[in-house]
Amino acid sequence: MNKNTAGQRVLSLVLLVAGIVLLAAALIMDFSGSQNALRGPMLIIGIVAFFIGLYLFPTLKHHRQIVYVIFLFPLLFTFAVTVIIPLLLGICYSFTDWTGIRFTQIVGLQNYVAMFKDPAFIWSILITFIFVIMNMILVNVVAFLLALLCTSGMRGVGFFRASYFLPNLIGGIVLGYIWQFVFSNVLINITKISWLVQTKTALLAIVIVYLWQYAGYIMLIYVTGLTQIPGDVLEAAKIDGANSSQTLFQVKIPMLASTFTICTFLTLTSAFKQFDVNMALTNGTGSVPNFMGSYLSNGTQMLALNIYNTAIAKNSYALGQAKAVLFFIILACVSLIQVRISNKREVEL
């Protein structure tokens, strides 16, 4: 690093000063309400110039620190603007009468009280939990069986693995429409009435589609777990005279404890956040004649979709945001409990 020439020093200072000036000018224009189209590019060029100047700054002692700052800044900045600031704002907005653009007053817990008085929302919570539990069990059982099948020494394993995984490549929206076709035009020949019409069968349909999409992925993780079981352990079990079901229940499954943790966690969180398939397949419709004394038309609307519709379709941003905060709290609690239980079980085994 023997480049601390006078030229570099001048360049560095010029860029630093130019960057700060451009930045300041752009910000002044912003705050004074100027609509000058140049202020955006000025801001960006100012920031870039500032960092290049900083980078060229002739110092041996602090060069490493400067590089660290420059390396960290871009990602931290985008992360702060897209995740941290909206999260904090969102929590604040949930206590106001926010309209998506502005709020006029703080309403305290009013939004939270309102959503628990809404039977449609309670229904959404209820079916989301049922859906998550059903999915967690079904996906894991099916995926584990598929994994056993794929490691049982059948021919063409590569092909089967790839085809079971295939649905996972495709986005939920497209999947939802494909299955809408399957249910309302193909399976209708067997079921007589489309499964998507009645609330109960429509919920089952979502479970089936989700299973179809997700089991192949979870299967891959189980296959990895199964193939990582050391051969000599299985050999020892065989020598001790264990039959295949004993080997499965007393050797393989206990050894896969950490894999089960990963898979239950994955299925749990992803089922909880399910949105795309729900939207494309039923869009939350379905009638419930009597739930908590009222008629509901959102029979298949899960939490994520309920939040979306509350804010976007019904234009109640503050209420939707309050629901989203609750959704976040539930998800965080469920994840923490799940991780804790799994850790404990893993230690015990």
Next chain:
Amino acid sequence: MEEGRLVGKAARTRRVILTIVGIIIAAYVLFPFYLVVMNSFKAQTSIVESPISTAGASFGQFRANLSAVVNNSNFNFWYAFETSLVVTVISLVLLAVLGAMAAWVISRNNKKKWATVIYMIFIASMIIPFQVVMLPLISTFRDVGKFVGISMLQSVPGIVFAYCGFGGAMTVFILTGFIKGIPYDLEEAAAIDGCSPEGTFFRVIFPLLKPVITTVTILNGMWIWNDYLLPSLMLGQNGKVKTLPVAVQAFVGSYVKQWDLILTAALLAIIPMIIIFLFAQKQIMDGMIEGAVKG
């Protein structure tokens, strides 16, 4: 392994039975794909009459469906495809480079408090569901965009920015784990040879990250390419700029039950992914496993 115990005929019968079971399941899994392909070769009437059979399928009809979909002004397939491609590729490159840079700094300062705090915030943020940030995100982007005079909504740069923010945590998490395993001696040797810290990173560390960058690129790529909610909120349902999933949604919304068009559109939407999968099957499956095990 296991069937070594069964000898000769028994083993063979068992294997045949297992393979048949495998084929039946594969048929079930692939059946919807078959329906999509088959029915995009048919006209609406023959789809409704006989959705399963090949009756009424012809190349001419496929071409007709295809041009009806591609030339549809609501769908604007090529434009949506291009937008999706640009968004995905730029986001992936930025995430890989910026993520590696940040992960390197974090893992080389892991004894310092500030680095640990940043790392912890990244990890904790991975449980934040998109729903809790999406509404304020849109208003923040709108306000910031208006304030500084750069359009953040309804623009490709805005979406790329958002993906860098949302993908950052997972990317840094996976990359940091990997970089921690690279011996520090390597960097010291480079430093003694007169290499600057940034030079060390780009010439020594970054090339070593190839396998793990493949993993994060696959994970992020599958997510970004298929993501619907973020672009639909940022771009709006009827905006000019649309990614492929948003375009499919808008298209299907305006052609309810027009299965010839819907299924052809679905086919177009899934083909790119399938082609990539055929070529990089192993990498994609390994990447997905790796991501799950580490995440």
